[in-house]
Amino acid sequence: MTRTLRALVYGDVDLNLIDGSAVWAQSTVQALSRAGCRTRLVLKAPVETGRLTDPLAGLPGVTVVRPYEEQLVPGQGAHPLSPYQASQLLARLDAEEPCDLLVLRGRRLVKQIVGDRRFHGRIWAYLTDIPQSPAQMTEEDRADLTRIAEASGRLLCQTEELRCFLESWVPEACGRAVLCPPAVPEPGFPVPERHGPHDPVRLVYTGKFAPRWNTLPMTLLPARLAEHGIRAELHAVGDKIHKDAAHPGFDTAMAEALRTTPEVVHHGGVPREEAMRIAADCDLGLGWRDPSLDASLELSTKVLEFGSLGLPVVLNRTPAHEALLGTDYPLFVPGDAGLADAVDAVSVAVRDTGARRLAADRCTAAARQYTMEAAAARWRTHLDGAFPAAPAAVAGRGRPLRLAVAGHDLKFLTRLLDHFRALPGIEVRVDAWPALARHDPAASRELADWADVVVVEWCGPAAVWYSRHKRRGSRLIVRLHRFELDAGYPQQVDIDAVDRVVCVSPYYARSTRERTGWPASKITTIGNWVDVHQLDRPKAPGARHRLGMIGIAPSRKRLDLGLDVLEALRAHDRRWHLSVKSKPPWEYWWIWNKPEERAHYEAVLHRMQTSPLLEGAVVFDRFGPDVPNWLRRIGHVLSTSDDESFHLAPAEGMASGAVPALLPWPGSDEIYDRRWIHATPQAMAESIAALGEQDDWRSAGEAARGQVREGFSLERVAKEWTDLLVSG
Incomplete structure (x- = not known):
């Protein structure tokens, strides 16, 4: 990203009331400013307090738009904007000064803006108010989220767990x-040193007051702790008290408890830095909630804020909190998270110096991963990927470079196409052939006459057609994979009309020269791309003992040899399992119609049913684009094929931190390090078993990840393709 990007930010939240969603709006603007964006924050409600907006004044490139005070929405009155009003206003602001991205929070709002279709492709939607468990997800939810995903440039997910859940249920979210x-x-102030808790012990809670956040039971803590001989006081910061139809009278009871309960000090709503100062002068943060929230896939901002101040925090034991703080974190509230359990956890923090210090250190370490500078760095990475810099070779052109992409199957070009479309100075059109040899000749002719550069994916009938209908002065680039050499299509291509033939591996580049006789000067090698950022995700528990195979059809993929590896491993350790992510072979009619293919898979399936070592050890997972999520569970990715042109599966596994294991198909050693290539399935199993220690496996995975980043990252491959397009 070299040009200054323009961002519009709007959340369906009231910034007069301090809670996590309002703080999100402030933090997002601060991070975008640090990332170099010109940012306009549009407020939903009339300004009653500047606690969250005042700190934004004077930040580089930041403007706060106040619709009520500036009278931008006729008939608004002193009311918050409705989603419809917000959508209309954002469209007007965009017409006056177009934005590159529209950052939104709130499903109802995003749904309205998607329906209005003015920001298609520019929406960056931050969604938390969505179903977060399979039991909650309805078909209506899936349909809404699918439309949102299709209209969005990016979907912003608070946690890895939320991202994976969304990708599992909404395939359009993948990528x-x-x-x-x-x-x-x-903290903009010196954090005081703590040598021991105050007397009375100071507990602190900041944020909204709501039933499921246990804020009413919290006010009982000082009295209950006194029964255990611990003097304590609760410092409560915030002024947003929920009215909850499921808990009638809660708001009245909460307000009364804050006002009248002994040893409860209510500081009201204060600016974020003042809230942090109050918390910094306390001994123990409270993040204890109702167990109904334990399945949440979100991350508590309070825990991180308290951690940045060196405060230990009492909170529920959940998978997300265990991942953040460790399973042995000493201040988890056990059991059903009742008041007695919270009292016990606070007592441990007060009386056990070692537990208190360990908890404080864990919270502090966790908070370091979520600093504002780290957020700005993440934003810069996202923005650089979405808005690549213009190639120097097209910067001085009078009009955009016209790029046409043609072919019957563009799955290996998807992210490259996204990259080309995002490049300033390049205009992209696609000629999608509905079948290998079927297309609309008139549409293809129009595209051939229009384009400066034509890229044909697969050296098949489309390459033959475009080589015979090339416009004088244009350039034609054909990508050849593997099957085309045996299908006879290259012999039909007019090679004189082709400027470059791109092969995905050195082996097939040589094979192409040898079998076609085409000039070596026209043949080049660019490997397949791997989206290392999407694939770089933490491994799930148990991944070290799970093998993975992606794609098992046709039979030359050799699932049978993968089973050989699995049996050899399970002969010594029954923890080993194999997961297969693939369409079943019978869904490919051109495979299933061949008797020898059917016989192969019948034998494989019979073997899995009858081998004692394979019983219950092989899982077939649904084919789909959620490969990064699936790879979290995989520790070793196998490539046992008879032959491949490149084989993307090991490279994707490497980017995920899995260890690749390949049999020596022709050309494999020119793509992958020989360290990962083994002579036989038995040798492969021995090498995998040798990584017996967790650290050995992780170290090998990191080495593999580094190799794929260096050789096949999307950024590197996209640059190689861009250079080829613009300079020949």
Whole structure:
């Protein structure tokens, strides 16, 4: 990203009331400013307090738009904007000064803006108010989220768990979903040293007051702790008290408890830095909630804020909190998270110096991953990927370079196409052939006459057609994979009309020269791309003992040899399993119609049913684009094929931190390090078993990840393709 980008930010949240969603709006603007964006924050409600907006004044490139005060929405009155009003206003602001991205929070709002269709492709949607468990997800939810994903440039997910859940249920989110966790500002003041708790012990809670956040039971803590001989006081910061139809009278009871309960000090709503100062002068943060929230896939901003101040925090034991703080974190509230359990956890923090210090260190270490500077760096990475710099060779052109992409199957070009479309100075059109040899000749002719450069994916009938209908002065680039050499299509191509033939591996580049006689000067090698950012995700527990195979059809993929590896491993250790992500072979009619293919898979399936070592050890997972999520569970990716042109599966596994294991198909050693290539399935199993220690396996995975980043990252491959397009 070299040009200054323009961002519009709007959340369906009231910034007069301090809670996590309002703090999100402030933090997002601060991070975008640090990332170099010109940012306009549009407020939903009339300004009653500047606690969250005042700190934004004077930030580089930041403007706060106040619709009520500036009278931008006729008939608004002193009311918050409705989603419809917000959508209309954002469209007007965009017409006056177009934005490159529209950052939104709130499903109802995003649904309205998607329906209005003015920002298609520019929406960066931050969604938390969505179903977060399979039991909650309805078909209506899936339909809404699918439309949102299709209209969005990016989907901003607070946690890895939320991203994976969304990708599992909404395939359209795959490739668009990126991590955007909470950002915690560094304290703008010296954090006091703590040599022991105050007397009375100071507990602190900041944020909204709501039933499921246990804020009413919290006010009982000082009295209950006194029964255990611990003097304590609760410092409560915030002024947003929920009215909850499921808990009638809660708001009245909460307000009364804050006002009248002994040893409860209510500081009201204060600016974020003042809230942090109050918390910094306390001994113990409270993040204890109702167990109904334990399944949440979100991350508590409070825990991170308290951690940035060196405060230990009492909170529920959940998978997300265990991942953040460790399973042995000493201040988890056990059991059903009742009041007695919370009292016990606070007692441990007060009386056990070692537990208190360990908890404080864990919270502090966790908060360091979520600083404002870290958030700005994440934003810069996301923006650089979405808005690549213009190639120097097209910067001085009078009009954009016209690029046409043609072919019957563009799955290996998807992210490259996204990259080309995002490049300033390049205009992209696609000629999608509905079948290998079927297309609309008139549409193809129009595109051939229009384009400066034509890229044909697969050296098949489309390459033959475009080589015979090339416009004088244009350039034609054909990508050849593997099957085309045996199908006879290259012999029909007019090679004189082709400027470059791109092969995906050195082996097939040589084979192409040898079998076609084409000039070596026209043949080049550019490997397949791997989206290392999407694939770089933490491994799930148990991944070290799970093998993975992606794609098992046709039979030359050799699932049978993968089973050989699995049996050899399970002969010594029954923890080993194999997961297969693939369409079943019978869904490919051109495979299933061949008797020898059917016989192969019948034998494989019979073997899995009858081998004692394979019983219950092989899982077939649904074919789909959620490969990064699936690879979290995989520790070793196998490539046992008879032959491949490149074989993307090991490279994707490497980017995920899995260890690749390949049999020596022709050309494999020119793509992958020989360290990962083994002579036989038995040798492959021995090498995998040798990584017996967790650290050995992780070290090998990191080495593999580094190799794929260096050789096949999307950024590197996209640059090689861009250079080829613009300079020949």
